Structures are given as C-alpha cells and as structure tokens.
Amino acid sequence: MFLTDIWKSFQKKKKSTRWLMNVERISDYSLHSIRGAESLRGSEIVYFLVQPTNISVLSSESLSARIYALMNILKGLAEVEMLCLDSRESFENNKRFLRERAAKEDVPEIRSLLEQETRHLDRIQVQMATTREFLIIVRLKDQKKQEVFPYLGRIEKLLSEQGFKVRRADGEDIKRLLAIYFEQNVTTEHFEDFDGERWITVMEQEENSNI
Numbered sequence: 129m130f131l132t133d134i135w136k137s138f139q140k141k142k143k144s145t146r147w148l149m150n151v152e153r154i155s156d157y158s159l160h161s162i163r164g165a166e167s168l169r170g171s172e173i174v175y176f177l178v179q180p181t182n183i184s185v186l187s188s189e190s191l192s193a194r195i196y197a198l199m200n201i202l203k204g205l206a207e208v209e210m211l212c213l214d215s216r217e218s219f220e221n222n223k224r225f226l227r228e229r230a231a232k233e234d235v236p237e238i239r240s241l242l243e244q245e246t247r248h249l250d251r252i253q254v255q256m257a258t259t260r261e262f263l264i265i266v267r268l269k270d271q272k273k274q275e276v277f278p279y280l281g282r283i284e285k286l287l288s289e290q291g292f293k294v295r296r297a298d299g300e301d302i303k304r305l306l307a308i309y310f311e312q313n314v315t316t317e318h319f320e321d322f323d324g325e326r327w328i329t330v331m332e333q334e335e336n337s338n339i
Contacts, residue, residue, distance in 0.1 A: 149310065154321075156299050157280075158268070172268040174280060175302060179293035180262050197290040201264075204286060209265040213309060219249040261305065264294065 146152065152160040152170055161170045183191055202208065223246055230242040264287065271279055280296060287294045297305070303319040 154299050154302050157296060159302050174266045174268060175297040176264040176287065176294045177297050177301065178262040178264060180260065201287060201290055205283060207266060211263040211265055213261040213305065219252065223249050
C-alpha cells in the first residue's frame with residue numbers, strides 16, 4: 129500500500145500546469161494540445177480572430193445576409209469550429225461574494241456599502257457586455273508542413289470573401305486568450321514563456337553593455 133501511494137504521488141507530480149491546461153506548446157501561429165478532443169493524441173489548433181459586427185444597427189436584410197454568409201462558411205468548411213470568449217474580467221464571483229456577505233451583515237452601514245459595491249460592479253459589467261472575443265478554430269490534422277500556410281490562406285480568403293474581417297492569431301494572441309480564459313488576466317502586456325524569463329533578458333543586456 130505504501131509503495132502504491134508513492135507511485136500515485138509520483139505520477140501526479142509529473143503532470144505539469146501545461147498538462148492540466150492541455151497545452152504542449154505555442155508556436156507563432158498555433159497551439160499544440162497534448163490530448164485531442166476525440167482521442168489521447170494531441171492536435172495543432174489555429175485560431176482566427178473575427179472582428180465583431182454590431183447587429184443592433186443592421187437592417188433585417190443585412191442581418192439575413194450575414195447569417196447566409198456564415199452558413200456558406202459552415203457548408204464550405206466542415207472542419208471549422210466557433211468559439212466566443214470574454215475578453216475582459218468577469219465579476220460574477222465578486223458579486224456573488226458581496227451578496228452573500230451583505231446577507232450575513234448585521235450593521236446597516238456596512239450592508240449598504242456592500243450593496244453599493246455590488247451595483248457598481250453591475251454597471252461595469254453592463255458597460256463591458258459587448259466585450260467578447262469571437263474566434264474561428266481550425267484543427268490541423270494530416271496536413272504536411274509545406275501545405276499548412278496555403279491551407280490556412282485559403283480559409284482566411286474564404287472568410288474574407290463572405291464579408292468577415294479576420295486575422296490569424298499569433299503566439300501572443302493565443303497566450304492572451306489563455307490568460308483571460310484561465311485567470312481573467314487582462315492587464316499583462318507581454319507573456320513570458322518561462323517564469324523569470326524577463327530577468328534573464330535583463331541580465332544578458334547588462335552583460336553585453338559591460339563588454
């Protein structure tokens with residue numbers, strides 16, 4: 129039993145944060161997953177960032193045309209997936225905590241402050257209600273290396289021809305999307321590939337300047 133516990137602990141320690149996030153590595157244009165959606169085999173995922181359209185100002189005819197264009201994309205590209213993410217903080221956990229805290233508070237003044245804070249977060253949330261990130265996802269499967277960029281170029285061209293403004297997400301875009309998805313981090317401007325990477329860069333610059 130003791131040896132079994134040691135083995136389980138060893139196996140658990142081998143699973144890194146990347147394993148939990150299902151991220152093997154991030155390239156300049158894609159994310160390599162460790163485990164695929166349908167098997168234990170990973171896949172290479174490419175993201176296209178779609179510039180959203182304010183449909184509230186479109187006429188019914190223009191809206192129908194947009195829907196028809198999206199239908200053409202889905203018919204022409206069976207492998208395409210779509211994803212919508214928040215691109216700003218979510219205050220739901222904060223508001224839930226404040227409501228629970230206010231319900232237990234006996235001091236009227238403090239309870240009033242908690243309720244005011246909840247309403248303040250509600251106003252911020254309403255202002256950011258349209259702050260969404262829309263993505264079209266393509267999983268590369270059997271494409272050879274020399275075929276990847278022409279293949280992605282054809283997809284980008286098809287999306288543009290149907291009236292959608294898109295661009296392929298680069299490595300920094302993918303890191304930002306992961307940061308928002310996993311920890312609601314919208315303040316970091318540059319994401320390091322390794323913890324402490326910036327200090328190594330600073331030290332190298334100082335060494336070079338002293339030569």
